[in-house]
Amino acid sequence: MKISINRDEGTPIYRQIVRQIREMILASQVPAGFRLPPERRLADALGVTRATVVTAYDELKSEGLIDARVGRGTVVLSAKNPDPSVDGLRQLSWSHHFRDEGARQPDPLVRNLLEMSMRPGVISLAVGLPSPQYVPAQLFQQLIQRVMEEGGAHALLQTPTEGHPPLREAMARWLTTRGMHCSPDEVMVLSGSQQGLQLTARVLLSPGDTVIVEAPTYFGAMEAFRKAGARMVSVPVDDGGMQVDVLSALLRHHRPKLIYTLPTFQNPSGVVMSLERRRQLLALAAGYGIPILEEDTYAELRYDGALVPSLKAMDATGVVLNLGTFSKILFPGLRLGWMVAPRQVIRRLALSKQTEDLHSSTFGQWAMERMITEGHLESHLNGLRKVYRRQRDVMGNALDASRIDGMRWDVPLGGYYFWCELPRAVDRARLSAMAAELAVNFLPGYPCFVDEPSSHWVRLNFTFPAPPEIEEGVSRFLRAVKGAIAPRQQGWDRRQAGTRPIV
Ligand SMILES: Cc1ncc(COP(=O)(O)O)c(C=O)c1O
Structure with a gap:
């Protein structure tokens, strides 16, 4: 053979x-x-x-x-x-x-990570999941029960593709308190924000079109753009978010169809785009007439620092599509997200959604409407910010406690992740193998880039594991890093350079 x-x-x-x-x-x-x-x-x-x-x-x-x-x-x-x-x-x-x-073919990375995270004994710092301890299961059970008592069969029948009308109203009010002044018909309910990425790609992109993404960016979005046959060009992110001066030259040259950004607590880097850059980005997009897809997945989870308005809240020309999800602030099993967009865009997205899943779960939407209008979402968020701030600090202290020369990170002001740069001497394949041996997993950074990055990055999640697991997980991870700095074997690097992560 x-x-x-x-x-x-x-x-x-x-x-x-x-x-x-x-x-x-x-x-x-x-x-x-x-x-x-x-x-x-x-x-x-x-x-x-x-x-x-x-x-x-x-x-x-x-x-x-x-x-x-x-x-x-x-x-x-x-x-x-x-x-x-x-x-x-x-x-x-x-x-x-x-x-x-x-x-x-779609990259099996996410499926593999989720599968490995569920194995007994494995501490997962890889996945982007909320803390199982703080999922409001009992509250949700009560809401479902009430919804069923009051709505009966209606809570189980079909609902419009754009979403359950009372939920759209509740969401428009909630989003308006966040500076995104919108009416219910400018809000569409989605089955998770991943669906928003797929639908946007289907509605706006044709094979060969160019999409601007950040470097690094959310790998699930790249999968959606790739599936649509789009080409991606990346703009580096620094402490102030997407480097808009670099973007300016790229827009002239590539004439992209879409700019995709995660301006607040970016996944994976945790960075927040500065107010000044937000203004510049909006001006550029409006000037060139290029839509911006803004993902606001983590924006509600701010632990420190001043509030920066979303691009949608600052948008005067209708150039921004705002995408969000309840997966990170409530629970992913609900499969509910949203898009705020001009009515014309909502109409096209709904036509596309119709062929995908007809509509999102009816009774989930009914319960979600109660969650918002009765103020449960807001109080849950207040509690979550305190818990996650503590968990972030536990991870920061654990990383500080065992410093490794050449390893760098910034403490994120919000979101779910530490984004760490590893010493150059760390061998990627060896690190994965060592981590698997020590029963800890992490997200390797390179799938988050369009082009192979010049540094070695990893993303560590601090919301899913409980504090003792965070400490033990970081300790195992750092042991794996130290073990992967072993003297290089001749030829090892070259042989491993092309392999994809099987985590
Ligand atoms: C930026 C971003 N977008 C979308 C998703 C997927 O979320 P959902 O469960 O809403 O589809 C994730 C999950 O990790 C994410 O980090």
């Missing part, structure tokens, strides 16, 4: 392995029952991590092309009939039916 890896190809290594083994199986070059090499042996032979081969094998298993057999290792199933027959009828071979998305 011959597999070759091309690190200049731009396709993640594990997908190259999947593609080649799949082709060999489908072309019957390897017969049913053939034993694939053990993961570690193949990893050594190709000069990749074992995790890369594990992910490739997992993918082939999910396609029904191979299977792990006790005592026999990993074996090839029949290409024509990967699944065993039942009563003489052949099972459909799904692997022949999936569209080949090639290099465009």
Whole structure:
């Protein structure tokens, strides 16, 4: 069996392995029952991590092309009939039916991180989830019960695609108190802000269009833009947010279709865009006539520093689309988010949403309306800010306690994350392996960049783990970092440079 890896190809290594083994199986070059090499042996032979081969094998298993057999290792199933027959009828071979998305396949990073975070014993500093301890479950249960008593079947039937009208009214009032003066028909309810990213991409972008993103930026947004076939050009972020002077030159040259920014407590960097830059950005976007998609996901979670108005609150020309979510300030299982936009845009987004999920959960929207109008959201937010400020300080102190030369971070004024620059001598693949061994996970920084960053970054979350876990998690993580500064082995760097994270 011959597999070759091309690190200049731009396709993640594990997908190259999947593609080649799949082709060999489908072309019957390897017969049913053939034993694939053990993961570690193949990893050594190709000069990749074992995790890369594990992910490739997992993918082939999910396609029904191979299977792990006790005592026999990993074996090839029949290409024509990967699944065993039942009563003489052949099972459909799904692997022949999936569209080949090639290099465009979505990155499994988020799925892998979530899956690993749920494993017993693992401390997760990787995910962007709220604290399970402070999810208002009991309150939500009471609200649902009341909604069901009062609304009966109506709370379970359909609702307009743009959202449950009383919720849109409540949200317009709530957003107006935040400086975003809007009417209910300028607010659309979404099934999470990820849906807002997908819909915006679908409505505004055509293949080949350029989108301006920040460097770093939210990787889930890049996935949505990529899926729409857009090209991304990035503008660096510093202490004052997106470097708007750099943007100015790019606008002239690239004529982008969209500018995507997370101006307040940016994910992943935690940075807040200065008021002056917000003014400059709005002026540039209005001057060139380019829409801004502003993600305000973390804006409500401010622990220190002065309030800076959202771009939407400062927008005089209708150039800003404001996207937000209840996932970070309540709980992600609710799957509710919002978009504030001119009516014309809401209409187009709703048409697009209709083909995606018809509307967001009806009883969730009814309960959310109560959550806002009865003041529960506001008091929950007040409590959350205190808890998360404490957790942020626990993480800051834990990082301070064991300083590593060349490791740098700023204490975030809000949001969910510490964004840390690691010493150059830290080997990326080795750090992932060491962290996995120590049962801690983190988000590697490079998927947050369009182009390979010149520094080595990681994102650490302080809201999901409880304070004792934050301390233990940071201690494990720093041990992993120290372990990954080991003297370099000849050739190690070059061999690992092309691998994608399998976290
Ligand atoms: C910036 C940003 N946008 C969107 C999302 C996804 O949120 P939702 O659960 O609302 O789809 C996240 C979650 O991490 C995020 O950080």
